[in-house]
Amino acid sequence: MTMTERDEPLTPAGRLFVQPGMDQIINCAVSVDDPIDVEAVKLEISNSIMVKHPRFSSIMLKDSCGRERWRKTEVNVDDHFIIRHQPLTDDPSISDEDAINDYLADLSVSTPLSLTKPLWEFHLLLAHNSAVLRLHHALGDGISLMSMFMSCCRRADDPNQRPTTQGVGTSSSSNNRNVWRLLKKLVMVIWYTVVYVTEFGLRSLWLKDKKTAISGGAGVELWPRKLATAKFKIDDMKTVKKAIDNATINDVLFGVISCGLSRYLDLRSPKALKEGLQMTGVAMINLRKQSGLQDFSELMKSKSGARWGNKFGMLLLPVYYHKGGSDPLQFVKRAKAMIDKKKLSLEGPCSYKIGDLIMSIFGPKLATLLNYRIVSNTTFTISNVIGPPEDITFGGNHISSVRVTSTALSHAITMHMVSYAGRADMQILVAKDIIPDPKVLAKCFQDALLEMKEAAQAVAKD
Structure with missing residues (x-):
C-alpha cells in the first residue's frame, strides 16, 4: 500500500488493539425513552463534532512494512448505520435488556468492524428503542470515547448545556514540610x-x-x-x-x-x-x-x-x-x-x-x-x-441507560x-x-x- 505524507501512524497502544488476540471493539448500548427517529439520529451525527474528528474520519491501512496508519477519508454517515426494524427475539417473556445483552454477547466474539470505512458504526434496534454504538479501541480509550459521546448529548434539564464533566485534579499541594x-x-x-x-x-x-x-x-x-x-x-x-x-x-x-x-x-x-x-x-x-x-x-x-x-x-x-x-x-x-x-x-x-x-x-x-x-x-x-x-x-430523546462491554x-x-x-x-x-x-x-x-x-x-x- 502506497502511503502519503498525510497518513498518520497509529500510536503504540492503538497498534496493540488491532492485533489478533488483543483486537478490541467497545460496544456501547444506549436505551432511550421514545421511539428512535432514524433520520433525526443520522442528521445529529452528521452535524456532530464526532464525524469531524480525525480518528472518526480516517480508515486504517498498512504500509509496505506492515505498520498500521490512519488515512483521512470522506465520511458517508449512511454507511455507518445498521437499521434493524424487527425485534431481536420472538419470545415475549424476554425483556428488552436481556435481548440487547444477548445481541451484545454475539457481537463480542463474531463481528469485526469493516476496514473499508472508519472504525465505528451505529446499530439502531428500533423495536427496543435502543442503539448500539460500536467503536474500535484503537480510536481511543473509555475516557476519550465517553467524553466524545457526551459532546454530542445535552442535559435533560437544560437542552442548551452539555453534560457535566466530572474531571477532578489528582495532584494536590500539601503544606506538609516534614x-x-x-x-x-x-x-x-x-x-x-x-x-x-x-x-x-x-x-x-x-x-x-x-x-x-x-x-x-x-x-x-x-x-x-x-x-x-x-x-x-x-x-x-x-x-x-x-x-x-x-x-x-x-x-x-x-x-x-x-x-x-x-x-x-x-x-x-x-x-x-x-x-x-x-x-x-x-x-x-x-x-x-x-x-x-x-x-x-x-x-x-x-x-x-x-x-x-x-x-x-x-x-x-x-x-x-x-x-x-x-x-x-x-x-x-x-x-x-x-x-x-x-x-x-x-x-x-x-x-x-x-x-x-x-x-x-x-x-x-x-x-x-x-x-x-x-x-x-x-x-x-x-x-x-x-x-x-x-x-x-x-x-432530544431522553437516555434511560448507558451500558458498555467489549x-x-x-x-x-x-x-x-x-x-x-x-x-x-x-x-x-x-x-x-x-x-x-x-x-x-x-x-x-x-x-x-x-x-x-x-x-x-x-x-x-x-
Missing part, C-alpha cells in the same frame, strides 16, 4: 513500584492464578459468550464509602467484586477452595492529570495534559476468596488496603511506558504476546468509567461499569461454557452491596 515523612513516602513509592512492576513482568511470563470455577485461559476469547447486568445505586456505594475512613467508590467496587466472587464460588465449588485464595484482576487506570470525563476541547489540544487517545496504564488488582462472615465491610477494608498500596506505586505509568517501549522497539508481535499472557494468567478484567451525573438527551478476552469474566444519573450498570461478559449463569453472578454482586449498605447503616447508628 522531611522524614516525605522521605518515608518516597521509599514506599520506590519499594511498591519495584514489587508490582516485577510481578507484572512475572505475569507476562509464567506466574498465574490458581485454577477455579471462573478461570479462563489461552483461547477462551474465541468461546461463545453470555452477558448480564449488575445494577447498583451510587448512593448505596456512597453509604458504604462513608462507613470506612478515606474510602473511595473504587474501594467499594472492589470490595463488592471480592465479596460477589466469593459468594458465587461458594455456590459453584463450596468445599474446594482455600480461604484467602487470590484472584487477580486486570484494571485500566486513566493517566491524565484529571480523573473522570474530560472537557472535549481540552482532549483535542495537542499539548494538553488531557490528550485524546489511549492514555491509560494497567494495574494488577488482586481480590481474595473468603467465606461469608458477620461483617461484609471487611471485604471493602481489605480492598482499600490493597488499592492504597497500588496508589503509592508507579505501576500504572510504568506499565504504559514499558508497553510503549516494547511496541516501539520490538514491534507488535512481542508486545501482543506479553499482554495476552498477562490476561491469560489472571482471572478477570474490570473497568469503571464515570458518566454524567445528570439525565441527558441525544437528539470484545471478548481470554478471561472468562470481563466487567465494565459505567455510572449515569445516580446509577451504575456493570456489564458482566462471561464465557458461557465456564460460567453458564451470569445472572446469578450479577445477583451475587448486587446482594453484596446491599449487605454492605446495611452494615454501614448499622455502623452509622452506633
Whole structure:
C-alpha cells in the first residue's frame, strides 16, 4: 500500500488493539425513552463534532512494512448505520435488556468492524428503542470515547448545556514540610513500584492464578459468550464509602467484586477452595492529570495534559476468596488496603511506558504476546468509567441507560461499569461454557452491596 505524507501512524497502544488476540471493539448500548427517529439520529451525527474528528474520519491501512496508519477519508454517515426494524427475539417473556445483552454477547466474539470505512458504526434496534454504538479501541480509550459521546448529548434539564464533566485534579499541594515523612513516602513509592512492576513482568511470563470455577485461559476469547447486568445505586456505594475512613467508590467496587466472587464460588465449588485464595484482576487506570470525563476541547489540544487517545496504564488488582462472615465491610477494608498500596506505586505509568517501549522497539508481535499472557494468567478484567451525573438527551430523546462491554478476552469474566444519573450498570461478559449463569453472578454482586449498605447503616447508628 502506497502511503502519503498525510497518513498518520497509529500510536503504540492503538497498534496493540488491532492485533489478533488483543483486537478490541467497545460496544456501547444506549436505551432511550421514545421511539428512535432514524433520520433525526443520522442528521445529529452528521452535524456532530464526532464525524469531524480525525480518528472518526480516517480508515486504517498498512504500509509496505506492515505498520498500521490512519488515512483521512470522506465520511458517508449512511454507511455507518445498521437499521434493524424487527425485534431481536420472538419470545415475549424476554425483556428488552436481556435481548440487547444477548445481541451484545454475539457481537463480542463474531463481528469485526469493516476496514473499508472508519472504525465505528451505529446499530439502531428500533423495536427496543435502543442503539448500539460500536467503536474500535484503537480510536481511543473509555475516557476519550465517553467524553466524545457526551459532546454530542445535552442535559435533560437544560437542552442548551452539555453534560457535566466530572474531571477532578489528582495532584494536590500539601503544606506538609516534614522531611522524614516525605522521605518515608518516597521509599514506599520506590519499594511498591519495584514489587508490582516485577510481578507484572512475572505475569507476562509464567506466574498465574490458581485454577477455579471462573478461570479462563489461552483461547477462551474465541468461546461463545453470555452477558448480564449488575445494577447498583451510587448512593448505596456512597453509604458504604462513608462507613470506612478515606474510602473511595473504587474501594467499594472492589470490595463488592471480592465479596460477589466469593459468594458465587461458594455456590459453584463450596468445599474446594482455600480461604484467602487470590484472584487477580486486570484494571485500566486513566493517566491524565484529571480523573473522570474530560472537557472535549481540552482532549483535542495537542499539548494538553488531557490528550485524546489511549492514555491509560494497567494495574494488577488482586481480590481474595473468603467465606461469608458477620461483617461484609471487611471485604471493602481489605480492598482499600490493597488499592492504597497500588496508589503509592508507579505501576500504572510504568506499565504504559514499558508497553510503549516494547511496541516501539520490538514491534507488535512481542508486545501482543506479553499482554495476552498477562490476561491469560489472571482471572478477570474490570473497568469503571464515570458518566454524567445528570439525565441527558441525544437528539432530544431522553437516555434511560448507558451500558458498555467489549470484545471478548481470554478471561472468562470481563466487567465494565459505567455510572449515569445516580446509577451504575456493570456489564458482566462471561464465557458461557465456564460460567453458564451470569445472572446469578450479577445477583451475587448486587446482594453484596446491599449487605454492605446495611452494615454501614448499622455502623452509622452506633
